[in-house]
Amino acid sequence: MESKIHKTGEQDRFIYNFNDDPSQVVMETIGMKVYYGDELAMHNDDIQFKKNNITSLIGPSGSGKSTYLRSLNRMNDDVARVTGKILYQGVDINQPGIDVYEVRRKIGMVFQRPNPFAKSIYDNITFALKRRGLTDKKKLDEIVETTLKQAAVWDQVKDSLHKSALYLSGGQAQRVCIARALAVKPEVLLLDEPASALDPVSTVQLEQTLRELKKDYTIIIVTHNMQQAARLSDYTVFFNMGEAIEYNETRKVFTRPKVQLTEDYVSGNFG
Numbered sequence: 001m002e003s004k005i006h007k008t009g010e011q012d013r014f015i016y017n018f019n020d021d022p023s024q025v026v027m028e029t030i031g032m033k034v035y036y037g038d039e040l041a042m043h044n045d046d047i048q049f050k051k052n053n054i055t056s057l058i059g060p061s062g063s064g065k066s067t068y069l070r071s072l073n074r075m076n077d078d079v080a081r082v083t084g085k086i087l088y089q090g091v092d093i094n095q096p097g098i099d100v101y102e103v104r105r106k107i108g109m110v111f112q113r114p115n116p117f118a119k120s121i122y123d124n125i126t127f128a129l130k131r132r133g134l135t136d137k138k139k140l141d142e143i144v145e146t147t148l149k150q151a152a153v154w155d156q157v158k159d160s161l162h163k164s165a166l167y168l169s170g171g172q173a174q175r176v177c178i179a180r181a182l183a184v185k186p187e188v189l190l191l192d193e194p195a196s197a198l199d200p201v202s203t204v205q206l207e208q209t210l211r212e213l214k215k216d217y218t219i220i221i222v223t224h225n226m227q228q229a230a231r232l233s234d235y236t237v238f239f240n241m242g243e244a245i246e247y248n249e250t251r252k253v254f255t256r257p258k259v260q261l262t263e264d265y266v267s268g269n270f271g
């Protein structure tokens with residue numbers, strides 16, 4: 001549904017929504033504000049994320065992309081104060097009494113720098129499962145194989161599952177971290193610039209992986225690379241100074257943006 005351009009303060013904004021078919025919406029933020037100390041870092045970010053789609057978050061450095069992303073699975077709890085609603089499957093997960101570990105199991109995260117644990121590839125993937133009491137080796141083996149295949153890195157690591165994950169290349173390590181995130185069966189996958197440490201070949205492989213994964217997952221990805229956002233995502237949000245300025249189908253954001261600021265940014269005439 002095309003919503004009107006909202007005028008808030010001095011800024012024009014255009015925010016797409018799926019209110020004509022709410023069953024499509026897996027996550028949504030409503031009236032969310034993020035404060036670092038007394039400083040309001042984010043506001044005006046009412047966004048809905050569509051199931052089995054890839055949504056890119058783009059915008060200049062410091063515009064709040066990571067702040068927004070980390071709020072979605074309560075990763076900001078220790079560093080920021082987050083108010084407002086964060087709906088996951090219709091439930092507000094930004095309220096007291098919510099089990100944040102459960103939230104993070106359902107809404108997995110992959111960070112900018114691949115951060116494998118100093119353990120074997122196998123143990124990286126099974127760590128969280130074992131901690132939750134899964135000991136059946138056959139089951140664990142199965143999950144390791146399935147998730148590494150989903151992350152498109154099985155062929156490269158299947159003969160070194162018991163070697164340290166610290167010796168993997170950046171691209172392999174990033175995909176092992178994706179497999180690790182998938183092992184606990186999340187529904188949403190948050191990725192913060194997952195390709196920034198990767199070479200072009202690994203980047204293309206990662207994008208291919210994400211395209212495959214969107215059949216089973218809802219993916220939200222922060223990227224600085226506008227070609228990547230344009231190639232990969234179904235929907236794109238443009239952030240500026242802590243506000244979502246424009247949210248629409250990716251094609252429209254890049255070819256016919258509705259807000260001047262977005263146009264300036266995507267055409268490289270920004271600032």
Ligand SMILES: Nc1ncnc2c1ncn2[C@@H]1O[C@H](COP(=O)(O)OP(=O)(O)OP(=O)(O)O)[C@@H](O)[C@H]1O
Nearest residue numbers: 036041059060061062063064065066067068079224
């Ligand atoms: N832990 C923190 N404590 C205080 N301020 C923070 C913290 N993290 C981020 N900020 C501030 O919040 C604003 C948004 O930062 P954020 O990291 O979300 O931007 P970003 O869009 O992800 O930038 P980049 O593209 O450089 O990663 C910035 O002004 C930043 O300085």
Ligand SMILES: [Mg+2]
Nearest residue numbers: 065066067222
């Ligand atoms: Mg960031």
